[in-house]
Amino acid sequence: MSTRSIRIKAILxxxxxxxxxxxxxxxxxxxxxxxxxxxxxxxxALGVGATAGAANATTYQMPITGNNLYPGTSSASTVVVKxxxxxxxxxxxxxxxxxxxxSTLGAGLNISVKIGATVSGSGSNVTCSGGTTIISKSAxxxxxxxxxxxTLESGASESLCIQYALPTTAANSLQGATTSIGxxxxxxxxx
Numbered sequence: 001m002s003t004r005s006i007r008i009k010a011i012l013x014x015x016x017x018x019x020x021x022x023x024x025x026x027x028x029x030x031x032x033x034x035x036x037x038x039x040x041x042x043x044x045a046l047g048v049g050a051t052a053g054a055a056n057a058t059t060y061q062m063p064i065t066g067n068n069l070y071p072g073t074s075s076a077s078t079v080v081v082k083x084x085x086x087x088x089x090x091x092x093x094x095x096x097x098x099x100x101x102x103s104t105l106g107a108g109l110n111i112s113v114k115i116g117a118t119v120s121g122s123g124s125n126v127t128c129s130g131g132t133t134i135i136s137k138s139a140x141x142x143x144x145x146x147x148x149x150x151t152l153e154s155g156a157s158e159s160l161c162i163q164y165a166l167p168t169t170a171a172n173s174l175q176g177a178t179t180s181i182g183x184x185x186x187x188x189x190x191x
Contacts, residue, residue, distance in 0.1 A: 115134055
């Protein structure tokens with residue numbers, strides 16, 4: 001082959017390469033779409049207090065007057081539990097007694113927690129009237145929790161009436177004793 005023919009073939013080959021390059025620079029039409037979502041997590045929270053409006057605190061001292069108990073006396077008070085979270089949530093109630101020293105006054109009390117009850121009576125005979133009992137503790141028994149969770153919608157509240165009584169059969173050794181009664185409200189969602 002002659003040099004001239006090799007040069008012509010080389011120039012033609014370059015043209016083919018330039019032609020391929022020109023094809024790759026052609027304009028292309030495209031379309032796009034984007035889907036987005038803002039995600040936030042819920043809050044699960046409970047508050048307690050004397051009224052629904054004040055039930056935003058995590059602790060509340062129940063105004064039960066437990067001074068100078070003697071056999072056959074009772075006292076009661078209400079506490080409001082409120083769902084301060086952002087979703088409907090179940091809650092449970094757990095009772096707790098903290099004895100002071102060697103005293104067993106808490107163990108010797110009858111205690112009940114009711115939903116929908118009202119405080120009635122006066123003096124040494126104040127009770128929770130009506131309603132539905134969700135926790136009941138007899139003298140000598142453990143102060144256990146509710147077995148069935150209760151559900152509150154977000155922002156909803158309900159009133160619980162707590163009553164304690166020293167039975168007429170209370171031991172003489174309980175004179176001068178002190179104890180502390182507590183309720184713990186727990187809300188859990190998910191697994």
